[in-house]
Amino acid sequence: MKSGWRSGRLLESILKVVSLLAVIIPLLILTFFLITVFLDGESRLVPQFLTSYPSYKPEDAGILPALVGSIYLIILTSVIAVPIGVGSAIYLEEYGNGGWLDNLIEINISNLAGVPSILYGLLGLELFVRALSMGRSLLAGAFTMALLVLPIVITASREALRAVPSSLREASYALGASRWETIWQVVLPMSASGILTGVILSVCRAMGETAPLIFLGALTYLAFLPDSPMSPFTALPIQIFNWISRPQAGFAENAAAGIVVLMVVLLLLNGIAIYFRNKMQKRI
Amino acid sequence: MESRFILETKCKRGYKYIEIASEGISGNFNLFKAGKVEEQRLSSRKTKFRTEGLSAWFGSHQALNNISMKILKNEVNAIIGPSGCGKSTFIRCLNRMHEVVPGARVYGHVYLDEKDLYEDGIDPVLLRRRVGMVFQKPNPFPSMNIRENVLSGLKLTHRLKKDEADEIVESALQQAALWDEVKERLNKPGTSLSGGQQQRLCIARSLAVNPEVLLMDEPCSALDPVATVRIEDLLHKLKEQYTIVIVTHSMSQAARVSDQTAFLLMGELIEVEQTNNLFTHPRDKRTEDYITGKFG
Ligand SMILES: Nc1ncnc2c1ncn2[C@@H]1O[C@H](COP(=O)(O)OP(=O)(O)OP(=O)(O)O)[C@@H](O)[C@H]1O
Numbered sequence: 001m002k003s004g005w006r007s008g009r010l011l012e013s014i015l016k017v018v019s020l021l022a023v024i025i026p027l028l029i030l031t032f033f034l035i036t037v038f039l040d041g042e043s044r045l046v047p048q049f050l051t052s053y054p055s056y057k058p059e060d061a062g063i064l065p066a067l068v069g070s071i072y073l074i075i076l077t078s079v080i081a082v083p084i085g086v087g088s089a090i091y092l093e094e095y096g097n098g099g100w101l102d103n104l105i106e107i108n109i110s111n112l113a114g115v116p117s118i119l120y121g122l123l124g125l126e127l128f129v130r131a132l133s134m135g136r137s138l139l140a141g142a143f144t145m146a147l148l149v150l151p152i153v154i155t156a157s158r159e160a161l162r163a164v165p166s167s168l169r170e171a172s173y174a175l176g177a178s179r180w181e182t183i184w185q186v187v188l189p190m191s192a193s194g195i196l197t198g199v200i201l202s203v204c205r206a207m208g209e210t211a212p213l214i215f216l217g218a219l220t221y222l223a224f225l226p227d228s229p230m231s232p233f234t235a236l237p238i239q240i241f242n243w244i245s246r247p248q249a250g251f252a253e254n255a256a257a258g259i260v261v262l263m264v265v266l267l268l269l270n271g272i273a274i275y276f277r278n279k280m281q282k283r284i
Numbered sequence: 285m286e287s288r289f290i291l292e293t294k295c296k297r298g299y300k301y302i303e304i305a306s307e308g309i310s311g312n313f314n315l316f317k318a319g320k321v322e323e324q325r326l327s328s329r330k331t332k333f334r335t336e337g338l339s340a341w342f343g344s345h346q347a348l349n350n351i352s353m354k355i356l357k358n359e360v361n362a363i364i365g366p367s368g369c370g371k372s373t374f375i376r377c378l379n380r381m382h383e384v385v386p387g388a389r390v391y392g393h394v395y396l397d398e399k400d401l402y403e404d405g406i407d408p409v410l411l412r413r414r415v416g417m418v419f420q421k422p423n424p425f426p427s428m429n430i431r432e433n434v435l436s437g438l439k440l441t442h443r444l445k446k447d448e449a450d451e452i453v454e455s456a457l458q459q460a461a462l463w464d465e466v467k468e469r470l471n472k473p474g475t476s477l478s479g480g481q482q483q484r485l486c487i488a489r490s491l492a493v494n495p496e497v498l499l500m501d502e503p504c505s506a507l508d509p510v511a512t513v514r515i516e517d518l519l520h521k522l523k524e525q526y527t528i529v530i531v532t533h534s535m536s537q538a539a540r541v542s543d544q545t546a547f548l549l550m551g552e553l554i555e556v557e558q559t560n561n562l563f564t565h566p567r568d569k570r571t572e573d574y575i576t577g578k579f580g
């Protein structure tokens with residue numbers, strides 16, 4: 001009896017240490033990585049870096065078109081992926097009856113989540129760039145990215161919808177609300193913060209993806225900013241990838257500085273997401 | 285056990301007479317008058333709901349079997365019976381909430397003011413605005429404040445002007461005996477109230493839509509005795525305007541608040557009677573066993 005209690009305690013302390021290590025080790029690796037990257041790119045982290053176009057001289061080259069391209073890309077991606085993703089989540093959770101069609105859709109979604117991103121690039125190239133003749137445009141890129149992040153948006157939204165207790169849905173029906181009114185007035189406001197988290201996560205994913213964009217033919221040298229969804233474009237990871245593959249040491253510094261910019265944008269996005277989520281949760 | 289109930293209901297009756305009698309100058313005359321009033325009330329009873337051969341299923345499990353009974357207008361109608369006997373299912377058939385559950389089916393008829401609710405062309409959404417429902421667990425909408433909770437059912441149907449809305453909020457909360465406690469903090473979330481207050485908020489929310497009937501599924505089971513008494517007092521007032529159907533686990537509550545009581549057992553209606561009669565002279569042996577606590 002007594003020794004059983006003791007071994008329980010021992011097991012608990014071991015678990016505690018192991019889980020603490022599991023938190024600390026990745027954090028250390030990440031910090032180490034960030035510091036090296038920052039030190040490598042420090043010399044190029046000047047305002048001109050953000051406001052210049054690429055150049056064959058590393059010290060003149062800047063990241064402006066890539067930064068703007070990335071921002072346009074994620075905005076367009078969200079505009080496409082969020083309504084479709086949240087819509088399918090609502091259909092599956094609130095309207096679906098578990099029939100064969102629902103099962104088919106569900107299997108497809110989990111399969112899509114496991115498909116390597118490079119295949120999305122191929123699909124985007126065939127479908128959007130060629131078949132739908134969008135060309136190597138921002139729009140084609142956004143559609144491809146939207147396909148890529150849809151499974152994340154759908155899964156996160158479904159979880160958020162499922163977390164709304166059914167007693168609240170019943171309360172709404174009993175007040176004479178139709179199904180749609182119930183979703184709109186009761187279910188969505190309560191799941192908004194969860195849905196938003198999923199959306200931001202997927203936007204961050206889209207921000208960092210490189211492979212599909214390489215296939216789609218995002219340019220690496222762009223002397224102008226995209227001015228319409230049909231413009232050619234480039235994006236941060238593409239620019240970084242390009243710089244890294246150049247032999248000159250100066251470009252390696254540029255790549256490091258580019259990574260720092262990308263990280264800062266991602267952290268900012270996450271910060272915004274957390275801010276809105278807390279604000280929304282406070283209301284609930 | 286049996287005699288306790290007889291005593292209790294008899295006491296209740298006697299108390300009513302004494303109360304009325306003491307109000308007047310001549311006690312005897314008033315006693316006579318009160319008797320007359322009671323008689324008149326009995327003869328003028330109207331039917332609000334009538335079920336005819338009502339059966340209900342969850343998938344292949346039959347929860348209600350061939351129930352035919354009347355729900356009386358402007359009275360408190362209690363439904364009692366052991367857990368799982370189909371009380372909730374029965375009242376959920378009255379506002380067509382039963383069919384919200386996947387795989388649930390209903391067979392038979394429910395007439396509301398002599399109109400069959402299960403006929404083609406009856407919109408359950410519109411019906412539920414006439415037949416409100418209060419649930420066992422208080423369930424105010426967490427994303428809305430107190431005021432929005434009260435207005436939540438109305439917002440669906442039409443846009444309200446601000447002063448119009450204020451008026452509805454106040455009168456609904458007054459009717460639910462909650463106004464004085466919350467009038468200073470209408471902008472606080474509905475979930476910031478105590479359990480009993482939340483339940484009264486849910487009652488106010490149902491009343492705001494101005495229904496004809498209020499279905500209550502064990503509305504006091506999550507509440508303490510004080511909050512319970514407040515809700516029971518409320519029922520006495522509400523029945524002047526609304527028809528009330530209340531499911532309860534507590535036989536003393538049924539005896540205290542209701543005019544008519546129905547006893548269900550394993551999906552069947554065993555007995556429906558004047559509350560006084562049911563508790564003093566149960567006709568069926570099973571009712572007697574249940575109200576005297578021999579099983580259940
Ligand atoms: N969602 C459901 N799916 C399947 N069966 C159900 C469902 N809800 C209730 N039942 C079954 O239907 C029968 C009647 O249930 P109901 O909820 O009406 O009982 P009740 O009298 O309200 O019980 P309680 O007093 O415990 O609330 C029970 O046998 C129950 O197991």
Ligand SMILES: [Mg+2]
Pocket residue numbers: 371372373501
């Ligand atoms: Mg029940």
